[in-house]
Amino acid sequence: xxxxxxxGGIVNWRIITLLLLIGLVLIFGISLIEPxxxxxxxxxxxxxxxxxxxxxxxxxxxxxxxxxxRDHGAHPAFQTEWWYYTGVLATDDGRRFxxxxxxxxxxxxxxxxxxxxxxxxxxxxxxxxxxxxxxxxRFYHDVRYSRxxxxxxxxxxxxxxxxxxxxxxxxxxxxxxxxxxxxxxxxASDEFALDLILMQVKPPALQGYQGLSPKSEEVGNASYYYSxxxxxxxxxxxxxxxxxxxxxxxxxxxxxxxxxxxDGAQGWDWFGLIIDDDTELMIGxxxxxxxxxxxxxxxxxVYPDGSTRALDSGDFSLSxxxxxxxxxxxxxxxxxxxxxxxxxxxxxxxxxxxxADQELHSAGIQYWEGAVQVSGDVSGYGYAELTGYVDSMQxxx
Numbered sequence: 001x002x003x004x005x006x007x008g009g010i011v012n013w014r015i016i017t018l019l020l021l022i023g024l025v026l027i028f029g030i031s032l033i034e035p036x037x038x039x040x041x042x043x044x045x046x047x048x049x050x051x052x053x054x055x056x057x058x059x060x061x062x063x064x065x066x067x068x069x070r071d072h073g074a075h076p077a078f079q080t081e082w083w084y085y086t087g088v089l090a091t092d093d094g095r096r097f098x099x100x101x102x103x104x105x106x107x108x109x110x111x112x113x114x115x116x117x118x119x120x121x122x123x124x125x126x127x128x129x130x131x132x133x134x135x136x137x138r139f140y141h142d143v144r145y146s147r148x149x150x151x152x153x154x155x156x157x158x159x160x161x162x163x164x165x166x167x168x169x170x171x172x173x174x175x176x177x178x179x180x181x182x183x184x185x186x187x188a189s190d191e192f193a194l195d196l197i198l199m200q201v202k203p204p205a206l207q208g209y210q211g212l213s214p215k216s217e218e219v220g221n222a223s224y225y226y227s228x229x230x231x232x233x234x235x236x237x238x239x240x241x242x243x244x245x246x247x248x249x250x251x252x253x254x255x256x257x258x259x260x261x262x263d264g265a266q267g268w269d270w271f272g273l274i275i276d277d278d279t280e281l282m283i284g285x286x287x288x289x290x291x292x293x294x295x296x297x298x299x300x301x302v303y304p305d306g307s308t309r310a311l312d313s314g315d316f317s318l319s320x321x322x323x324x325x326x327x328x329x330x331x332x333x334x335x336x337x338x339x340x341x342x343x344x345x346x347x348x349x350x351x352x353x354x355x356a357d358q359e360l361h362s363a364g365i366q367y368w369e370g371a372v373q374v375s376g377d378v379s380g381y382g383y384a385e386l387t388g389y390v391d392s393m394q395x396x397x
Contacts, residue, residue: 054079057107057258059220063210066226069180072164072254074105074155075224076123079258081105083155083166083173085185085198086272087233087250088354088371088381097237097246098132098354098371099194100383101173101185103166105148105155123148127168131192132371133239134354139370140192140239141360144168183231188238196235198250202306205229207282209310213255214296215286216262221296223257227272229280229302249274251383264288267388268297269318269334271351271372275380278304283316283339287388301341309345316341321350326368328361331389333368349376351384366390 058077075081084102104126125148130141146153146168155166164175164183176182181200187193204226207213213225231250236243251272270284283299299311322336335356340348351372358370368386373379 054259056109060212060222060224060257060260061220063212064224066204066206066211068204069164069175069178071226072175072180074157074166075256076107076157078224078256079107080260081155081256082254084253084255085173085231085250086369086371086383087196087231087248088274088383089196089233089237089246089248091244091246095244096134096354096371097239097244098130098134098358098383099196099237100128100130100369101171101187101194102129103127103153103155103168103171103173123154125153125168127153127171127187128360128369129171129187129189129194130358130360130369131194131237131239132355132358134371136239137355137357138239139355139358140189141362142189142192143360143362144171185235191240193238193243194235196233196237196250198231198233198252200228201232202228202230202302205280205300205302205306205308207300208298215260215265216294216296218262220258221260221262223255223260225253225255227254227280227282227300227302228252229272229282230274230278248381251280261286262294262296264290265294265388266392267367268385270385271337271339271382273351273372273374273380273382275374275378277378279378281341283311283318283341285313285318289392301345309343311341315343322352324353324356326357326359326361328359329366329390331359331366331368333359333386333389347377349374349378351382353384354381 057079082102082104086100088096088098090096106124107122109122125146127144132139148154153168156162156164163178164180166173171187173183173185176184183198185194185196207225211224211226212222214222229251231252233250234247237246266287266289268284268286273281280302284297286294286297288294295313298313301309317340319338320334321338324333324335335353337351351374354371354373359368372382372384
């Protein structure tokens with residue numbers, strides 16, 4: 001098939017099609033490796049693309065040799081990594097806000113992208129930033145994507161003798177001290193902003209088995225995972241034209257892995273709860289596509305002195321007491337839970353969202369992540385993360 005060109009010549013349609021295909025490959029295949037003006041769009045394309053080849057990346061198999069503050073930094077030998085901060089903060093007169101600030105790193109190649117071009121990179125970054133204004137019933141959320149080159153996004157490496165810092169453009173977490181015991185979060189979107197100082201008061205809590213957190217029975221389907229479960233926090237939250245001075249506590253998670261979830265995983269329900277009696281609790285369950293619960297994943301109880309008790313999946317029970325249907329995605333989410341921790345130091349409590357709509361529905365990965373309240377044998381606040389209710393998390397993490 002041929003068509004007439006504007007100059008009267010003959011152009012072969014197959015050649016045009018081939019050129020278009022080549023153009024698409026160049027844009028979406030290597031746009032993160034060489035300069036291109038739409039870097040955020042192409043980073044998003046890579047995050048939402050089919051699964052990348054895991055060959056050449058390290059796997060989480062043996063216990064990790066943890067050293068802090070070194071391990072607050074990036075671990076580029078692994079394909080996926082994230083730094084996750086959530087907190088429920090309040091003004092002096094009791095007005096509450098929840099926040100989530102997470103930066104994800106995803107490697108597109110296990111090879112070091114050395115090049116004369118500063119834009120060349122082996123890593124892409126995504127950041128999610130939310131604020132829940134409980135009194136107003138407003139949920140603010142934003143997402144950014146960027147390549148790891150040209151200083152647009154990145155994280156200090158665990159191999160570097162520099163202060164911990166992870167950033168995506170002007171959204172960042174940075175250590176204020178060499179030991180990273182004091183950290184600073186700053187992020188601003190069009191309608192909301194954070195400026196918070198966080199102080200570590202407990203040692204890092206190693207999840208799973210000395211920080212090796214299995215996600216299925218298959219060797220290598222695991223992550224290296226620790227938490228800073230109680231960061232005393234103060235600063236400001238801005239919503240609209242108002243800025244509020246707030247204080248409270250923040251939970252921080254840091255995980256790195258390669259292909260952590262098992263083949264049958266649909267998504268997970270995760271809770272990071274900061275209890276008023278100076279204990280903290282992480283519990284989670286991985287929901288399988290067939291409706292069952294993956295038994296390999298459990299939780300962790302952190303005592304006031306920083307010591308911990310690892311929880312197997314059989315060491316607690318979790319039942320849903322309410323649901324909420326999203327007006328954005330039509331997904332049905334759990335919206336209330338009855339939870340019991342078993343054992344001699346066990347307790348029972350309820351968890352309820354501080355507001356119903358805390359769904360991130362504008363990003364490529366749609367999920368519910370929100371501030372919750374704890375009541376019962378213990379009381380407190382925390383965050384719940386509910387994934388896999390819109391789309392499967394398979395091949396995502």
